[in-house]
Amino acid sequence: MRRAVLDRAPPVLFLLVVLATWHMATVVRQFPEVVLPPPIRVLEEFVTSWQLGLVWDGFAYSARSLVVGLTVPIVIGIVVGIAMGASPLFSTLAKPYLWALFATPGIAILPLFILWFGIGDRTTIALIFISALLPMTLACADGVRTVDPALLRVARAFGAGKFDIARRIVLPALLPSIGIGLRVAVSRGFVALLFVEMLLSTGGLGTQVMRAARAFNTPRMMAFVFSLIVLGIALITLTRSVERYLSRWRDDVTV
Amino acid sequence: MSTAPPQAGDTVAPPTLEPPGQRRKRWDFRHLTPVEKVVIGVANLAAFFALWELYPRVFDVMPLFLPPFSAVFGELVTMTRSGVLLDSIVISGSIFVASIALAFVLAVPSALAIGGIRWLDRTLTPYIWAIYTLPRIILLPLVLLWVGINDGVRVVMVVISAAPPIMVVVIDSIRTVDAGLIRVARAFGGSRVDLFRRIVLPSVVPFVATGLRLGVIRGLGGLFLAEVFTARRGLGFVMIEASRQFNTARVFALLLVFVLLSLALVQASYYVERRMSSWREAPSGL
Numbered sequence: 327m328r329r330a331v332l333d334r335a336p337p338v339l340f341l342l343v344v345l346a347t348w349h350m351a352t353v354v355r356q357f358p359e360v361v362l363p364p365p366i367r368v369l370e371e372f373v374t375s376w377q378l379g380l381v382w383d384g385f386a387y388s389a390r391s392l393v394v395g396l397t398v399p400i401v402i403g404i405v406v407g408i409a410m411g412a413s414p415l416f417s418t419l420a421k422p423y424l425w426a427l428f429a430t431p432g433i434a435i436l437p438l439f440i441l442w443f444g445i446g447d448r449t450t451i452a453l454i455f456i457s458a459l460l461p462m463t464l465a466c467a468d469g470v471r472t473v474d475p476a477l478l479r480v481a482r483a484f485g486a487g488k489f490d491i492a493r494r495i496v497l498p499a500l501l502p503s504i505g506i507g508l509r510v511a512v513s514r515g516f517v518a519l520l521f522v523e524m525l526l527s528t529g530g531l532g533t534q535v536m537r538a539a540r541a542f543n544t545p546r547m548m549a550f551v552f553s554l555i556v557l558g559i560a561l562i563t564l565t566r567s568v569e570r571y572l573s574r575w576r577d578d579v580t581v
Numbered sequence: 582m583s584t585a586p587p588q589a590g591d592t593v594a595p596p597t598l599e600p601p602g603q604r605r606k607r608w609d610f611r612h613l614t615p616v617e618k619v620v621i622g623v624a625n626l627a628a629f630f631a632l633w634e635l636y637p638r639v640f641d642v643m644p645l646f647l648p649p650f651s652a653v654f655g656e657l658v659t660m661t662r663s664g665v666l667l668d669s670i671v672i673s674g675s676i677f678v679a680s681i682a683l684a685f686v687l688a689v690p691s692a693l694a695i696g697g698i699r700w701l702d703r704t705l706t707p708y709i710w711a712i713y714t715l716p717r718i719i720l721l722p723l724v725l726l727w728v729g730i731n732d733g734v735r736v737v738m739v740v741i742s743a744a745p746p747i748m749v750v751v752i753d754s755i756r757t758v759d760a761g762l763i764r765v766a767r768a769f770g771g772s773r774v775d776l777f778r779r780i781v782l783p784s785v786v787p788f789v790a791t792g793l794r795l796g797v798i799r800g801l802g803g804l805f806l807a808e809v810f811t812a813r814r815g816l817g818f819v820m821i822e823a824s825r826q827f828n829t830a831r832v833f834a835l836l837l838v839f840v841l842l843s844l845a846l847v848q849a850s851y852y853v854e855r856r857m858s859s860w861r862e863a864p865s866g867l
Contacts, residue, residue, distance in 0.1 A: 333703070336700065336703045336704040337703070337704060337705075337707045337708065339704070340704045340705070340708070360726075361726070361727070418613070418621055418625075419621075419625050422622065422625065422626070423629070425844075426840045426844060427840075429798070429840070429843045429844050429847050430801075430836075430839060430840045430843050431801055431802035431805050431806075431843075433802065433805060433806060433809070434805055434817075434820070434836060434839050434840075435836065436809075436821075437820050437821050437823065437824030437832045437836075438824070438829070438832050438833070438836060440824050441645065441646070441824055441827065441829050441832065442646060513714070513716065516716055517716040517718055517802075520716060520718045520719065521718055521806070524718065524721070524722075524810075525809065525810065532718075535722050536722065539722045539725065539726065544726065547722055547726070548723070551719060551720070551722055551723060554719045555711075555715060555719055558714075558715045558716060558719060559711065559714075559715070562714045562715075
């Protein structure tokens with residue numbers, strides 16, 4: 327317990343120092359509020375936005391888009407990934423395209439999606455879909471390849487059926503890869519979501535940020551930026567613990 | 582145009598565990614010879630582009646949604662002729678290279694300092710991780726506010742995209758420096774500077790390359806992000822402009838160029854990484 331507190335102390339202290347410096351800077355230099363408002367103003371603005379319902383509305387909208395956008399590609403990614411891992415022919419043919427798309431930032435496809443789906447929810451969902459699909463697929467395809475062939479041979483030698491092999495050997499070997507894919511898919515999906523919301527003003531927290539920025543309401547913009555940072559950290563922590571949970575059977579848990 | 586299939590994800594083939602007596606089938610997709618790989622890659626890509634050409638023509642798809650490949654290629658030729666393409670590539674490319682260099686120069690020494698000094702490590706590393714894992718787009722409004730809408734935004738975005746991965750990897754690598762070597766060096770009277778120069782630095786070099794590769798990949802995203810929101814010239818800007826004018830063929834053409842450039846960059850950084858870590862067994866899987 328005491329150790330945990332001591333471990334956390336330096337970063338927390340650092341944060342306090344940064345906040346204090348920020349406050350002092352605004353007091354001493356008297357920056358215009360548009361450029362750098364004092365931290366207390368940002369907090370005030372957050373409370374105001376909360377009372378106006380902006381924070382909750384934006385959050386609900388973003389969360390809904392993210393959940394709707396992520397579910398389908400995660401399922402499809404697992405299925406296609408397993409197919410790629412199981413069929414070398416399919417993998418050889420599909421891999422160049424998947425890797426080409428994976429190496430390209432997902433957001434580069436947005437101009438095309440604007441043309442296809444217009445400006446609205448469908449573009450958001452489509453961009454989240456494509457951003458999340460690739461890491462999920464490639465991670466699962468890699469996962470199938472990590473199945474120990476010796477285990478497979480032993481299982482077959484001892485008369486295990488296809489179902490048994492899938493459940494007891496392939497699935498456990500696959501779980502850690504699904505965890506990795508999930509983490510990357512969620513974080514890429516989150517980026518895609520914010521990108522569309524900020525660029526196209528479709529609604530949600532990203533749109534709130536840009537709206538405040540365009541109105542030169544810097545305190546409110548910062549309040550939303552910090553909310554997004556907290557949200558991002560929460561998402562990352564969540565997906566990391568899911569990943570760790572899925573790969574708990576392995577001794578060497580990679581973090 | 583090079584037609585070899587991209588190999589970004591190819592992992593080193595694991596040693597085969599097949600029984601040695603088994604005869605190799607004619608088309609064994611698990612273990613292809615290099616020639617077979619090229620043949621399949623070319624055929625694969627040719628089929629892809631042929632399909633792309635035929636599908637819109639046969640099913641009469643509106644060019645706004647999916648122009649045939651020849652139209653995309655024609656747009657590529659038009660843009661090359663008018664100089665837009667080369668111009669954008671040069672602008673985006675030079676800003677990118679300069680920013681990556683800047684990120685590298687800033688990140689490596691500060692990472693060495695943070696990794697080498699205990700209290701700095703404990704204070705700052707959590708924040709570097711946070712910046713590394715957070716989507717950079719969150720920070721874009723702040724960058725826009727403080728830098729203004731100009732080329733600086735692109736530089737800052739690439740630097741804050743590329744520097745954290747380099748720093749994270751280098752800081753981690755300092756922790757993995759062989760403790761035995763350090764103890765021996767101390768026992769033989771090595772000073773702090775000696776330790777740093779002769780033991781820490783050489784063992785960090787391959788990780789710097791890994792960090793650079795990750796930085797290049799993330800930096801591309803940062804560059805594109807900044808171009809779409811702020812630039813007046815450059816690949817991202819031309820692409821978003823084409824989509825505003827409903828010129829789908831041009832969007833596709835630019836997307837193709839962007840994909841090829843990204844792949845080339847990623848390949849190049851893999852190559853550098855392999856060269857710099859040749860004394861290690863394999864590049865880290867980060």
